[in-house]
Amino acid sequence: MGLTKPFRSRSRAWGPSLAVTGIVVLAGCAQRDATMYGIGHAPSLSEIAAWDIDVNARGDGLPPGGGTVAQGAAYYAGLCASCHGARGEGTQLASQLIRPDSGSGTPRRNIATHWPYAPPLFDYIRRAMPPGASAPYGADTIYAIVAHLLEANHVNVPNHRADQSTLPSVAMPARQRFVVDDRRGGHELR
């Protein structure tokens, strides 16, 4: 899967300067202070695994498992709707998740308009939902909820199912909207 403009322009913007800066700064560090202090300890693999919970835009970190749109709709109704609204429209308690069909509600930032990649949906639900509990949902449950939320936002979910291998390739409608900040101050106002 090729990642689109935001990654490439960030690489172009940062790449050459980072390479130069990195070399200069690291070399500078070496000249100023080559000492390695040997402070800290090497973590065990299980220490790292316990905290290594992130799922990135490409889907690295997605666990085995999967769930269907139909399962997800049921989970959503039971676990999410009380705060996010029966149609994902958002409430005082929680953000809008599903873009309202035109005429049926006020669009706010939602999965259709402001999520450029699908795997971080899994990431965020697993690490943060519901508020006040520590990651109680299993992988299959989360895949199902993600599948439901995507399809409700009119995103094509192959075979109406989200899983470790298919979620990274889901095409998100918001992806093309995102551009990386390249302002540098000065007299321009953008």
Next chain:
Amino acid sequence: MSDESRGISRRAATARLGALVTGLGTAAGIRHRVSLSAALLEGATARGEPDGSATAHGERSPYEDPKRSASQSTSTTPLQELHGTITPSDLHFEVHNSGIPAIDPAAYKLLLHGLVDRPTAFSLADLKRLPSETRTCFIECAGNYPRNAPVTATPEMMAGLTSQSEWTGVPLRVLLHEVGLSPKARWFLAEGADRAHIDRSIPVEKGLDDAFLAYAQNGEALRPAQGYPVRLVLPGWEGNTNIKWLRRLKFAVEPFMTRWETSRYSDGLPDARIRQFSFVIDARSIITFPAPPATLAPGWIDLRGIAWSGRGRITRVELSTDGGGTWRDADLQGPVLSKAHTRFGKMWHWDGKECVILSRAIDETGYVQPTLAELRSVRGRDTGPYHLNPIIGWRIPADGRLELRQEAWG
């Protein structure tokens, strides 16, 4: 207290103030100061209040009660009540998107892993053994501007999601040297130990520049509300990136595209575009005195406030007392620090006639704080609530009751 000693107190107070103002420390001034203290002590005891004995924890005068305005997850700094540029630690603003975790410092751990030669876990004691640096800089929430605020709005309401501390901690570049950062690494994920594990992707370039891991705030350990025991400080960058209760840094080639940097902290632009990774806080200023809720009497007054920029130093602050018709430079209180709240001021004589006072900041890149109209024209209608830094000010009607002067959002 006798009339004589009371009289001495008044004269002594005046003489002392005069001595301080003129910078003269005369023997007579010292004598009067001792008399003043004794008189106060005598007066206090006569009124039955506690005497002034030493204590383990200092308290404010009972006549002083500055406080934050707090909702469940947010509190704002009462800018109009403060002086100088350091925010008292108990008045630093708060935005807690998932509560304040209680962390035992003895159990604290920071993990650095991913594209590094040596994945490493550091205890708090480990971090304190490493080279430390101290820097005074602001933190500001990207959402620190209310559109269509009421006319009674105070500086706190208009800009209270910014505060400044003197932070002490380990430069991140020291840690990157310890763990052997891979040349392939371009980004890192910074993640907190709060319940939602709020996380942001940060360019490695910032990590190698002025990023540091703070464990002290204004001379002592961080407050829990500011991320005890360790937070990330990215000078000049939006508050959300300064991850509190820091637990993990993971180094990678690409940004992680977390929820916080896609659906939250991003800015609408014209033509349905969304600007992402708008890290830097743009230059801004606010007059904190006189300001609502004060009532101003005619005469001379030190018109003052704070200005700041995430891109570096403030080089100029301009003041207008005619609603933007004419501008003149304010004086800046030195030393002017980079990416730090900077005090400005100018003595001004108010003649009692209605007017509007405004300030605008210019930073070292040449950037000029814009009007809201200018900002909206480049950001578009649906820009959202972030990175809004327009010029605002106060209207002073003839009765002196200051009110907000803010361009309508439209």
